[in-house]
Amino acid sequence: MAVVEAVNLGMVYPDGTRALKKVSFSVEDGESCAIIGPSGCGKTTLLFIFSGLLRPTEGCALIEGKEIVAPPKKAALILQNYGLFPWKTVIENVALGLQIRGMKAKDAKNTVKPILSKLGLEGFENHYPKQLSGGMQQRVAFARALAIKPKIMLMDEPFSSLDALSREKLQNFLLELWMKERLTMLLVTHSIEEAVFLGRQIVVLSPRPGKVVKIIENPMAGSVEYRNMEEYFEKCREVRKSVGATW
Ligand SMILES: Nc1ncnc2c1ncn2[C@@H]1O[C@H](COP(=O)(O)OP(=O)(O)OP(=O)(O)O)[C@@H](O)[C@H]1O
Ligand SMILES: [Mg+2]
Structure with a gap:
């Protein structure tokens, strides 16, 4: 069943800016x-629509077959910044x-401690974000997303x-998490290598207004070793070609 579907x-913003046009795809x-x-x-814009923060002006966005009218409880959002x-x-x-979601502060903190240590953040529990490096802040953002035990991860250039x-390490972490938890993931990126490493399906968008240029199947994604395989480089070339034709 499609879990995420456009x-x-x-999307046309109130000032008349058209951000998206006739975007259709689905993620099983x-x-x-x-x-x-x-x-x-x-x-x-697309991720904000799937996280229920924006309503599209045309067409619809569905999670598990239902139109999104409020932030979906099963989905965690990781923002660009x-x-x-x-x-x-x-x-x-x-x-x-x-x-x-209603848990008491003390219980919530106890629940998230193992997640923090899994992400290498123990010892930093009482630090403020500005006291951390960019990579550590990004891991905090991941920890926050994982704390709610999401079924769906929506990620904006994380x-x-x-x-x-650090990027490779966190990509590997995400890949392993995806394989282990069977999450449904929607990952926004402008890196071809990242898209090919992590996306079993790659949706190529045109310059604004974003339209689907091509959907590329990438069935071999799903192992850390893929990064060093000839098939991976070949797929990167294929994506680069369709990107190069339109960007
Ligand atoms: N609130 C808004 N009102 C009007 N226009 C907006 C608004 N938010 C975004 N836009 C416009 O919509 C278009 C798409 O913006 P969006 O942030 O979705 O792009 P993006 O693909 O995420 O870009 P980037 O890769 O730089 O993060 C841009 O032209 C932007 O200026
Ligand atoms: Mg963006």
């Missing part, structure tokens, strides 16, 4: 989809989602501000 999705349960497109083509609250500590940031090494 049907002829269009436990699958991953990378959305790749140039800056300003409407990728964040981490989206952490600067006035809250690491553990408070991570526990927030559980508290919003690795774009990291150095190459």
